[in-house]
Amino acid sequence: MPGVRVQGVGVGRGVVTGPVLRMPEPLPEPSERPRSNTAAWEFARAEEALLATAADLTRHAEHSTGEARAVLEAQAQMAQDPSLLTDVRSRIAAQKTAERAIFEAFHTFQQMLLSMGGYMAERASDLGDLSQRTIAHLRGVAMPGVPESDTPFILVAHDLAPADTVGLNLGKVLGLITSGGSPTSHTAILARAKSIVAVVGVGSLDALSDGTEVLLDAAEGTVTIEPEDSEIQAARRRLGRRRSKVPIGPGTLADDTPIPLMANLTAAAEAPRARELGAEGVGLLRTELLFLDAETAPSIAEQVEHYRGIFEEFPGRRVIVRTLDAGADKPLAFLPARSDEPNPALGARGLRAFREDNTILRNQLRALAIAADATSAEVRVMAPMVADAAETAGFVLLARELGLRTAGVMAEVPSAALLAAQILGIADFISIGTNDLTQYTLAADRQLGALADYQDPWHPAVLRLIRMIGDAGGQSGKPVGVCGEAAADPLLAVVLVGLGVTSLSMTPEALADVRTELRQHTLEHARLLATRALAASTPAEARQVMLDG
Numbered sequence: 001m002p003g004v005r006v007q008g009v010g011v012g013r014g015v016v017t018g019p020v021l022r023m024p025e026p027l028p029e030p031s032e033r034p035r036s037n038t039a040a041w042e043f044a045r046a047e048e049a050l051l052a053t054a055a056d057l058t059r060h061a062e063h064s065t066g067e068a069r070a071v072l073e074a075q076a077q078m079a080q081d082p083s084l085l086t087d088v089r090s091r092i093a094a095q096k097t098a099e100r101a102i103f104e105a106f107h108t109f110q111q112m113l114l115s116m117g118g119y120m121a122e123r124a125s126d127l128g129d130l131s132q133r134t135i136a137h138l139r140g141v142a143m144p145g146v147p148e149s150d151t152p153f154i155l156v157a158h159d160l161a162p163a164d165t166v167g168l169n170l171g172k173v174l175g176l177i178t179s180g181g182s183p184t185s186h187t188a189i190l191a192r193a194k195s196i197v198a199v200v201g202v203g204s205l206d207a208l209s210d211g212t213e214v215l216l217d218a219a220e221g222t223v224t225i226e227p228e229d230s231e232i233q234a235a236r237r238r239l240g241r242r243r244s245k246v247p248i249g250p251g252t253l254a255d256d257t258p259i260p261l262m263a264n265l266t267a268a269a270e271a272p273r274a275r276e277l278g279a280e281g282v283g284l285l286r287t288e289l290l291f292l293d294a295e296t297a298p299s300i301a302e303q304v305e306h307y308r309g310i311f312e313e314f315p316g317r318r319v320i321v322r323t324l325d326a327g328a329d330k331p332l333a334f335l336p337a338r339s340d341e342p343n344p345a346l347g348a349r350g351l352r353a354f355r356e357d358n359t360i361l362r363n364q365l366r367a368l369a370i371a372a373d374a375t376s377a378e379v380r381v382m383a384p385m386v387a388d389a390a391e392t393a394g395f396v397l398l399a400r401e402l403g404l405r406t407a408g409v410m411a412e413v414p415s416a417a418l419l420a421a422q423i424l425g426i427a428d429f430i431s432i433g434t435n436d437l438t439q440y441t442l443a444a445d446r447q448l449g450a451l452a453d454y455q456d457p458w459h460p461a462v463l464r465l466i467r468m469i470g471d472a473g474g475q476s477g478k479p480v481g482v483c484g485e486a487a488a489d490p491l492l493a494v495v496l497v498g499l500g501v502t503s504l505s506m507t508p509e510a511l512a513d514v515r516t517e518l519r520q521h522t523l524e525h526a527r528l529l530a531t532r533a534l535a536a537s538t539p540a541e542a543r544q545v546m547l548d549g
């Protein structure tokens with residue numbers, strides 16, 4: 001089907017062409033025929049395969065950082081879970097082969113997680129991945145996963161497990177196409193952090209057999225099958241225009257209006273790269289990711305140590321710290337999700353986790369104040385999932401009482417946008433979390449690949465809410481940042497500025513493209529484009545406003 005164009009959601013701005021290679025289909029289900037070897041022999045095989053799988057994942061983890069590392073370590077631990085081994089042993093005792101016992105044991109655990117819903121259900125696919133890896137070890141066959149090739153290719157998959165995304169060989173994988181996943185799914189966030197040109201959520205992959213040449217244009221979110229030379233040239237020209245070099249330096253518009261460009265960080269280890277790429281400070285420090293492994297709440301002293309390490313990387317610079325955002329997609333052992341919540345994303349997450357007992361929040365703010373006083377970084381704090389002015393006042397007063405001078409809130413719930421003027425009467429600033437603001441505006445779980453098309457911050461409904469916040473910022477003279485994934489989309493970044501946003505924070509890898517695009521527009525032009533995007537009735541129409549210039 002030469003020239004056919006498939007639409008998905010682009011990650012980043014790049015353009016690549018090349019032949020596709022599909023991820024192998026999953027291994028077939030092991031047969032139910034009873035074992036012919038002794039139980040002890042089969043069990044030893046199963047145990048060895050699980051150990052080998054855990055060792056593989058640990059190796060991957062050692063080459064990763066941040067969230068990816070935490071996910072891989074958790075997977076390696078799951079492979080060594082004693083209750084899993086007990087289950088496998090009893091199945092082998094009941095005449096199953098090692099392959100069948102492993103398959104059934106993981107399947108049972110998977111069903112259990114799925115029935116719990118929310119974040120636990122999300123982990124179910126990690127178990128499916130583990131099951132396949134272990135069975136491949138047992139069979140001595142190639143691991144299901146990214147195919148090997150001597151020549152570069154564009155990888156096509158239904159979705160990628162975290163282990164596959166972080167392990168992608170950037171020398172060989174030119175780009176990535178997935179049928180599932182949304183722009184804020186793990187796969188997309190990891191792909192963006194690795195600067196892999198990707199189009200996710202394309203639906204059917206039927207037209208993409210091994211060897212088919214495709215043209216991937218992430219800015220447009222399109223995959224063109226067997227493109228004409230003229231289409232490739234046109235895409236490269238578009239890329240050339242997007243990439244015209246702007247040297248590393250502060251973010252500014254064409255009329256020199258400053259738009260500080262900040263980094264989203266999860267750990268001190270990421271700071272040197274962020275500075276190298278020109279981050280002017282930190283716009284979002286996701287503190288819950290510092291404590292993913294902690295079984296009990298970290299002490300004040302322990303926290304001070306962590307925060308100081310990060311603040312010292314940014315002397316004299318602004319560092320915005322988000323207080324713990326536990327729950328739903330970010331579980332913490334010491335702030336467990338409540339088992340009686342059928343919809344964790346609408347449950348006691350973010351600031352709401354501290355409604356009954358705020359000891360953990362108080363300790364965190366105290367630790368932040370001590371660390372801030374010990375360094376020259378300009379530390380600001382903000383709370384996630386704030387709904388209104390009363391919650392804003394509660395948080396801001398607490399932060400000030402505990403020694404923090406500058407306190408703001410995130411706008412992630414539509415009510416916070418509607419009430420932005422009241423909120424800015426109290427808070428020192430607002431930072432818009434477009435990932436959650438989009439999920440709650442469109443009432444579509446950001447973790448569901450099947451609803452990925454709703455998770456689009458270009459949606460005019462989301463843009464209108466951002467305009468309300470931008471207007472409130474303009475009237476109060478207080479800063480309005482964006483720290484969701486939307487800030488990393490260079491075209492959308494221009495629209496955000498036109499809607500009244502005064503700073504942008506993103507994965508450091510996205511800084512260069514956003515800096516370059518901002519330089520092409522004056523504030524007046526950005527405002528004009530934003531007004532046009534607001535009038536659109538679909539995300540695609542809004543995006544088209546920018547593509548038309």
Ligand code: PEP
Binds near residue numbers: 286432434435436437
């Ligand atoms: C957001 O919701 O946009 C955000 C920045 O927070 P997180 O992605 O960590 O929920």
Ligand code: MG
Binds near residue numbers: 384412433436
């Ligand atoms: Mg959020």
